Amino acid sequence: DIQMTQSPSSLSASVGDRVTITCRASQSISSYLNWYQQKPGKAPKLLIYAASSLQSGVPSRFSGSGSGTDFTLTISSLQPEDFAIYFCQQSFSTPFTFGPGTKVDIK
């Protein structure tokens, strides 16, 4: 199985901050990397697919980059509704696997 790691596991930030979350795969996954946002009691929501493609309806302050084993999710200007947990997920091969998540909370 491809193992996914994320850093940091949690971070505190203020509204308006630029936030960067890193995801690393245990082997090359090309660009088969997706990012999801999950709020308490809700299902994950797709933000970014194929490493850098913005899902329809997702604000442009979210962006993704990377390929191979190292990927980043960037929120250019954190908004109050962005406080949540963010997961990466590889779709290069089955079993599909997720990172452990990064919790973004209010400083």
Next chain:
Amino acid sequence: QVQLQESGPGLVKPSETLSLTCTVSGDSISNYYWSWIRQPPGKGLEWIGYIYYSGSTNYNPSLKSRVTISVDTSKNQFSLKLSSVTAADTAVYYCARAPVTRDYFDYWGQGTLVTVSS
């Protein structure tokens, strides 16, 4: 608007079989891959497996011996059966859709908590 809704018992006894159904509305179940994903309370996400509308399946090897996913295109539903459950199978279970490329999960159900306890 595509909507997915999980249904099934919220409590299952140890050693019994967990059974859930996902009903899809707003689009046909055809031409997509349909997955089950679970999340133990306070923990991360685990992909259980998927089924294509034609009936072909792919399961997570960690659960393969206990999982069956089936599809009923006439009802626009797909289902999960997980046998011989233990407390470790307690989780929120989500159904989710992936496009034919299987690259990502673009629609999710709201999730249903299944507790394994006697």
